[in-house]
Amino acid sequence: MAARTLFDKVWTAHEVVAETADTPAVLYIDLHLIHEVTSPQAFSVLRDLGLPVRRPDRTLATMDHSIPTSTEQVFGNVPIKLDAAAKQVRQLERNAAEFGVELFGMRDARRGIVHVISPELGTTQPGMTIVCGDSHTSTHGAFGALAFGIGTTEVGHVFATQALLQRKPKTFAVNVEGRLHPGVTAKDLILAVIGKIGVSGGTGRVFEYRGSAIRALSMDERMTVCNMSIEAGARAGMIAPDEVTFAYLMDKPRAPRGAEWDGALARWRSLVTDPGADFDSSVDIDASLLEPMITYGTNPGMVIPIGASIPAAGDEVFDKALRYMGFHGGDAMLGKPVDVVFIGSCTNGRLGDLEAAAHILKDRKVAPGVRLLIVPGSQSIKREAEAAGYADIFKAAGAEWAESGCSMCLGMNGDTVAAGQYSISTSNRNFEGRQGVGARTLLVSPFTAAASAVRGRIADPREML
């Protein structure tokens, strides 16, 4: 058989019907993750057509986008402040009960951001096809799964059939060799990739991240990389599973056990790109040349090393972005003022990210006038961070420590940044208004976010490690 890519192997193994010139492939979906924002209209379609969720055993629901992060609202007697969010949460509770879908509800100890909890549970596994009505579903590709975001109509298709109609995308090898220097993280790596190939460089393609720098990453870090594939336009990004992956999965609650584990492991080990397999395109990155990165504009491709200056001039879009940000061509990023710092999200809300933040914040204080909000990616991570002493470090530094959720990444739940304020954020999108109307977002790693919170200005974390 001809040499095949990892993507090719996973795709072919899920082809119920192969594509033809006239019809797309029918692709089987192993795991369907749902949340409160993009599922209600899909449940309505099922109801209108009198259809059940065909495979509730392959469907998992949680609430993360519009849910409050305030402990009083989640666990106390204080009602959810935003009426529309409360309605959406109740709607998901009703839908899950009516259609027999397992739901990790608001007070469930296993609740969290959908892309954080599925790996924690061990429901995300190598070689699977995983979809969710959320573009950051690409996160699960870190396990060698083919995972991509879908719209609500397609959520309905998966509910009704456990399959999707898909055209086969092209492949794109992202080769990263060399070692990252201390203080340079997976977030900086993926921001550099996006900066190099642009925000639409991956359109119509599935990335495979390869090379020694990728192999050296932990699972938390690999998830950060795959998470932001969509910010380069790629619906999915994959990393071949290896010993790091298997060690992560071994003791997870829903990972296979005993003989099943041995069988799974044998299958998973074959999920690598064969030597000599061709990719449709590729890019090479030298990890040893990378520095902490920071965005200065209104898309994740407008990104530079933290010690660099904003380009002197650009096109109309560049000018518009700089006007929105209140920056000027040629400005240095270091030393610019900070109003809010957000550490969290499906990009950087895992334990490794909180550990990095704690490393910087230990025995230090958040600068006066700066709000530092730290939101764990899941309730499980919240408990782990508390047990490890990170939460105490955060609180002693003057940070707010909240219940898990998407929170200030997209500000749906009321955790927002005020107009004109600068937000140094570990999230994934610096689009206009993403964190609140008129909010100005700068994307960074947890190291850079924590260091900037302490200085009250944009700071290079390498001085504080």
Add this chain to the structure above:
Amino acid sequence: MEPVLRVHSKTVVLASSNIDTDQIIPARFLTTTTKQGLGRQLFADWRYRADGAPDPDFALNRPEARGAAVLVAGRNFGCGSSREHAPWALLDFGFRAVISTEIADIFRSNSLKNGLLPVVVDDATSRWLLDNPGALVDIDLGAARLTLPTGVSVTFPLEAFARHCLMNGIDELGYLRSRLKDIERFEAARSG
């Protein structure tokens, strides 16, 4: 879904590249549990001023934009989140087609499933359209062809099955459900 055979309309131009779905419909409006009525919130942060009044300078608010069913936008339209609320909002406002040199994958897929045509054209055609807001254009689905008032005519890529569904008003779910026997066989073969 109503069959879509042809769109014949003047255009509105938003020349920015990388217009993301957060601009098309900001996240704070996603707490809805229906598809209806999102047109009012389309491009909300660009369309309305801080006091809630429409910004008269924004292209969609100008009198000449009234009735336009074709949006011409800069490169990489619809990037960002998977929210189907973006095409729902564009359709509810009255748009039937979006023309750009590049359209993001998930937005494109969502648009096709709702009868909003993603039309990808070459740089020269795009340049002309960006420079001539209000131009009367014709989009013929059968031929996958866009014709400008100058008489210039270009074809655009349109996946065969999506075109078939659009032109016949077919919901893709019907086709997918017709393959349920295949799906069951697939599940049985891998015993799960």
